Amino acid sequence: MELLEDRILAEGRYLGNGILKVDGFINHQVDPALMNAAGQEFARLFADVGATKILTAEISGIAPAVYTGQHMRLPVVYARKRKPITMPDQVLLTLAPSHTKGRMVELIVSPEYLAGGEQVLIIDDFLASGATIEGLARLAEIAGAKVVGIGVLIEKTFEGGRDALAHLGVPIHSLAAITSFEGGEIHFD
């Protein structure tokens, strides 16, 4: 999506160690119009996968996921990283390594909102190693649901996430695919 690529080029900053800072429009400050456009694009890309629910992980997946849900007229579930007191004792839980946190984080979904037979479209901000999305796919599997697609705002193709998720056999779309940070610059596919 050109709109997103242009924004990354204009305002993204490469911090080294594979970390791209997009805090000005995705990860801390959010540009709602951009997220709306991204949601619209995901809705177009995944129009035919038969999704019945959007699944994402808190925190930065929420904005793109909610707009995707709006344009597809689907509810959105965000996996929590801590179990809130409103959640039942019996939950769906898995662990996933967090690249930006350098440790394992829990991904928790209440079985109230992810049920057997659901067709799940996973939306997130980044696809790097694929570990978070793999965790979300495991949650869907535990619930007896089926993953039908994966959409991310930004893919770092050189971190291998797409290959790691290939076994799911579902379409994977990224709106901006970064192939390298060679020379400290951002290079797109």
Place this chain on the structure above:
Amino acid sequence: MELLEDRILAEGRYLGNGILKVDGFINHQVDPALMNAAGQEFARLFADVGATKILTAEISGIAPAVYTGQHMRLPVVYARKRKPITMPDQVLLTLAPSHTKGRMVELIVSPEYLAGGEQVLIIDDFLASGATIEGLARLAEIAGAKVVGIGVLIEKTFEGGRDALAHLGVPIHSLAAITSFEGGEIHFD
């Protein structure tokens, strides 16, 4: 907002101790159409306050804040509860007690995205004691910004948040005001 009150009556569940569970459409599963309607309503209510930025706290404030930002054509900043590695060393930080977590949490904003002279509209999911919103207002103040309004999806009027925030001297709007859980039922204003 009747749409929200109806939804709370139909799907909200009172868990005791003043805790209202709305995990089916706000706090874990999100109904994008409802959040869009809420954002539209906030945009109408705060059309004349001169806001230049929306401020919320992760996690559950993000969806209503982003839609409010979209309808007001304003960027949205969500205060983080942990400092991500993409944030500069020097941040704006305050502590606020979390009702649902039973401990103090940090609210962190990068000075890159909350600057002196900004006119801040605070949006959040709940207004209970007002402690989180008070924390967000402190962050705005430290930044040299000015709070110009406060909007929440659900107010629990009996927890005194509106009075606690009165010293800010700004309009406070809630889309659903719960006056009591007497008899385990949800009573609106």
